[in-house]
Structure formats: structure tokens, C-alpha cells
Amino acid sequence: MKYLEEFRDPELARRLLDDIRATVTRPWALMEVCGGQTHTIIRHGIDQLLPEGVELIHGPGCPVCVTPLEVIDKALEIASRPGVIFCSFGDMLRVPGTDRDLFRVRGEGGDVRVVYSPLDALRIAQQNPDREVVFFGIGFETTAPPNAMTVYQARKLGIRNFSLLVSHVRVPPAIEAIMTSPDCRVQGFLAAGHVCSVMGVEEYPELAERHRVPIVVTGFEPLDILEGIRRTVRQLERGEHTVENAYQRAVRPEGNPAAKAMLADVFEVTDRAWRGIGVIPRSGWRLSPRYRDQDAEHRFQVSGITTVEPAECRSGEVLQGLLKPNQCEAFGTTCTPRNPLGATMVSSEGACAAYYLYRRLGLPAAPLPARSLPVVPLEASPVA
Amino acid sequence: MCLAVPGRVVEIEERDGTRMAVVDFGGVVKDVCLEYLPDLAVGEYAIVHVGFALQRLDEESARKTLELFNELGLLQEEFGDPWEAAAGAGAAAKEVQE
Ligand code: SF4
Numbered sequence: 001m002k003y004l005e006e007f008r009d010p011e012l013a014r015r016l017l018d019d020i021r022a023t024v025t026r027p028w029a030l031m032e033v034c035g036g037q038t039h040t041i042i043r044h045g046i047d048q049l050l051p052e053g054v055e056l057i058h059g060p061g062c063p064v065c066v067t068p069l070e071v072i073d074k075a076l077e078i079a080s081r082p083g084v085i086f087c088s089f090g091d092m093l094r095v096p097g098t099d100r101d102l103f104r105v106r107g108e109g110g111d112v113r114v115v116y117s118p119l120d121a122l123r124i125a126q127q128n129p130d131r132e133v134v135f136f137g138i139g140f141e142t143t144a145p146p147n148a149m150t151v152y153q154a155r156k157l158g159i160r161n162f163s164l165l166v167s168h169v170r171v172p173p174a175i176e177a178i179m180t181s182p183d184c185r186v187q188g189f190l191a192a193g194h195v196c197s198v199m200g201v202e203e204y205p206e207l208a209e210r211h212r213v214p215i216v217v218t219g220f221e222p223l224d225i226l227e228g229i230r231r232t233v234r235q236l237e238r239g240e241h242t243v244e245n246a247y248q249r250a251v252r253p254e255g256n257p258a259a260k261a262m263l264a265d266v267f268e269v270t271d272r273a274w275r276g277i278g279v280i281p282r283s284g285w286r287l288s289p290r291y292r293d294q295d296a297e298h299r300f301q302v303s304g305i306t307t308v309e310p311a312e313c314r315s316g317e318v319l320q321g322l323l324k325p326n327q328c329e330a331f332g333t334t335c336t337p338r339n340p341l342g343a344t345m346v347s348s349e350g351a352c353a354a355y356y357l358y359r360r361l362g363l364p365a366a367p368l369p370a371r372s373l374p375v376v377p378l379e380a381s382p383v384a
Numbered sequence: 385m386c387l388a389v390p391g392r393v394v395e396i397e398e399r400d401g402t403r404m405a406v407v408d409f410g411g412v413v414k415d416v417c418l419e420y421l422p423d424l425a426v427g428e429y430a431i432v433h434v435g436f437a438l439q440r441l442d443e444e445s446a447r448k449t450l451e452l453f454n455e456l457g458l459l460q461e462e463f464g465d466p467w468e469a470a471a472g473a474g475a476a477a478k479e480v481q482e
Contacts, residue, residue, distance in 0.1 A: 002390070003446055004410070015453060016456060018456075036387060089434070117434045118434065118435070119417060143434060146417070149436065153400075153402065248445040250431045262420075
């Protein structure tokens with residue numbers, strides 16, 4: 001397909017790799033923020049083609065993976081109620097809650113439906129005026145505008161039986177948390193291209209400057225990733241730390257102003273817990289007071305659920321780039337996509353799932369430190 | 385679900401007071417909301433995510449980026465080590481091809 005195939009061209013990939021090899025003189029550790037990029041990297045073996053010493057650390061940018069257990073449990077509780085139609089993207093179905101998942105809730109008689117777009121959920125609400133329709137609104141800055149528009153439309157069209165269970169997260173505070181971690185090894189970032197398609201790049205220069213770290217806005221095809229790596233290592237070799245846009249065909253500096261205006265109206269910034277990591281200040285969105293009556297947590301009164309993560313799952317370290325998935329003892333043995341212990345094994349963008357698909361018989365495991373970010377532990381603060 | 389992919393606008397219409405389009409993703413067509421890119425026209429490409437067009441895909445930048453990649457190799461080919469390049473090409477082609 002146009003604008004996909006061209007960015008997978010092996011001959012051009014070779015040229016980019018040659019240029020990277022010619023540039024690099026010493027080891028560098030880069031983090032790709034987005035799980036979609038992790039998937040491309042592992043699938044095409046890009047990490048194995050890089051010069052010795054250039055390491056890709058997989059970041060926390062998988063929305064399914066970082067949705068906190070507490071919110072999953074709230075989703076399960078709401079979805080089990082009679083009279084509710086619970087709509088979700090397909091990848092949430094097998095994400096384990098404390099004792100079951102959405103798939104199981106459906107097996108037990110809950111009306112759980114998979115939709116492609118939040119607008120599909122709104123249509124279901126229109127068609128079922130006597131039922132409560134809830135959409136599971138997770139995702140980064142890319143997915144938040146569609147969900148915001150759907151809430152706005154529901155209000156505009158007077159559809160009162162529609163609400164949103166919100167767990168949106170934002171990338172820049174996560175970069176901040178990673179850079180201030182005492183274990184941080186990251187020297188440069190490939191920023192998530194589609195997040196910047198919406199938000200633009202204005203949040204990044206300050207981060208790059210303060211942490212003296214190059215941030216290169218990067219796309220998702222193999223050549224995009226290679227170009228992101230090429231520009232990042234070029235900056236590192238020169239001792240620079242600026243924000244570059246290596247995904248110009250889809251990212252304008254200002255982002256999408258209409259989408260940003262809608263986000264500012266429908267949502268407000270809040271502290272948010274990230275599954276396996278903990279609370280990161282100002283890292284999420286919730287519905288703004290004007291739209292609070294369309295908040296499913298409010299409508300269904302599901303606050304006060306407390307949860308404990310299974311001890312054997314090390315996805316928190318995986319999400320912070322402290323551990324490669326195949327270094328987890330449960331990887332491929334007690335934890336598989338069919339029987340996942342953690343969300344990173346479920347989602348198509350999860351690092352554990354990517355390694356399971358493409359790397360099961362691969363890399364030797366090297367031990368890495370197992371500490372975590374300097375953030376408030378999950379239990380200490382309920383999801384706002 | 386995080387995937388956002390380029391698609392080409394085939395048709396535009398108003399529905400329930402909302403600007404919607406039919407978008408072609410290499411043979412698969414889907415309904416897409418254009419509220420965030422109201423001036424997108426038939427024939428243009430956009431990055432689409434969960435049923436919403438989020439950013440116009442700039443064909444001119446796409447072309448320029450590919451051109452830049454094309455030129456990258458030239459200096460290497462002129463002055464680089466041909467044996468290493470040949471070995472690299474084999475490995476890269478094998479790994480990157482699907
Ligand atoms: S392999 Fe499974 S148990 Fe280990 S970190 Fe990944 S999801 Fe958790």
C-alpha cells in the first residue's frame with residue numbers, strides 16, 4: 001500500500017544502516033517510547049542489525065500494558081452489571097484483572113462488545129436507549145482525541161446512556177519519570193510519531209534541554225525507525241541534544257490544533273498510575289468537570305477497589321526498560337499470550353508479546369538491575 | 385489498537401452533523417471521522433487511528449524523505465569498503481524483507 005511499502009524498502013534500509021555504522025564510534029542506549037515501534041523493531045530484527053553497542057531499550061508506550069490493574073478491575077465490575085453493554089478495543093479482552101478478564105466476563109453472561117472505533121460504541125448507545133453503554137477509553141495522546149470527540153458528540157446528540165471509563169496517559173511525563181530514575185541508562189529518545197501528529201513537538205525542547213538528551217520524533221515503518229536511530233546517534237556523537245522531526249510526512253510542529261482544543265475542553269490533566277510502574281504526576285487525563293456526568297467511574301460508583309499485582313510478573317521493569325522480556329523467568333513458560341500473567345504479554349504492542357512472537361528461541365539473557373522509578377507506589381494513591 | 389495507518393479519502397459526506405469520509409486502506413475501506421481535519425479533500429492521504437483522521441499525510445515530505453534515504457548511500461558507495469557493504473546488504477535484505 002502507498003506510503004507503507006516504500007518505507008519498508010530493504011535497499012534503502014541498507015543505506016541507512018551503513019550510515020549509522022559509519023557514524024557510531026562507541027556504545028549508545030536509545031529508548032523507543034512507543035510499543036508500536038518496539039513491535040516493528042523486534043519483528044524486523046532492527047536491533048540485531050545495529051552496530052555493536054547500540055542498544056534499543058523498550059519504553060512504556062503500550063497503552064494496554066500500562067492501564068492499571070485497578071482500572072481493569074473497575075471495567076470488569078461495570079461489564080458484569082445487568083443492563084450494561086461494555087464496549088472496548090479488542091486488545092483489552094485478555095488483559096488480566098485480579099481474578100479474571102473481559103473475555104471471561106463475557107463467557108459468564110456479560111454483554112462485552114469489541115469495537116473498532118469509539119464512534120461504534122456511540123452508535124450502539126443510540127440503538128439501545130434502554131441500556132447503559134460504556135466505552136473503555138484507554139490510550140495515549142493519539143487515542144484521546146477520538147474518545148474526547150465521542151464524549152462531545154454524545155452530549156451534542158443528547159445520548160444520555162453513554163459514558164466513558166477513562167484511563168488516558170501522556171508521553172512527556174513518562175519521559176520525565178524515566179530520565180529522573182536513578183537507574184536510567186537512556187541517552188536518547190525515539191519519540192512516538194503519532195502522539196506528535198496530534199500534540200506537535202512543543203512539549204519536548206524543554207525536556208531535551210533539561211536532561212541534555214536528544215529527542216527525535218520517529219515513525220513506525222522500518223525505514224522510519226532506522227532514520228530515527230540515525231539522527232539520534234548523530235546527535236549523540238556530536239554531543240548535541242535537540243528535538244528533531246524524522247517523521248515530517250505526518251507530524252507538523254503544532255500538531256493538530258482542532259484535536260488539541262477538544263482535548264483541552266473534554267479532559268483535564270491528572271496524576272495517573274501506570275501498571276507495574278506506579279503513579280507518575282500529571283501523566284494522565286480524566287474527564288473535565290463539565291463532562292463528569294459522562295464518567296463511568298462516577299456513574300457506576302466503582303471507586304475503592306484495591307488491587308495487588310502478581311509478584312512473578314516483572315512487566316514494571318520491562319516497561320521501564322530495566323529488563324528485556326526474555327529475561328523474565330515466567331517468559332514463555334508460565335506466561336504466554338494464551339495464559340498471560342501481565343498485560344505486556346497480551347497486547348500486540350506489548351514488549352513481552354513481541355518477543356514471544358519473534359524471539360522465543362533467541363537472545364541469551366543478561367541480568368540487569370531490578371529497581372524501579374522514584375514514584376509513589378501503586379497502592380498509595382488511588383487512580384484519580 | 386495503537387496502530388495508526390495512512391489511508392486515502394474516497395468520499396466525503398455529512399452524517400448527524402458530523403463530517404465523515406470513506407477511506408481506502410489498500411483495498412479495505414472504512415468510515416472515518418474528519419472532524420479533526422475538516423479541510424481534508426477526496427484523493428488526499430491521512431493518518432487514521434480508531435476511525436478518526438488525525439493528521440494529513442504530506443506527500444511532498446514523504447517523497448523528500450525517500451529521496452534523502454536514496455542519497456545517503458551514495459557517499460558510502462563511493463568511498464566505503466565494498467566487501468563490508470556487500471555483506472551488509474545481504475544481511476539487511478534478508479532481515480528487513482517480510
Ligand atoms: S513475560 Fe509475562 S510474567 Fe514476565 S514480565 Fe512479561 S508479562 Fe510479566
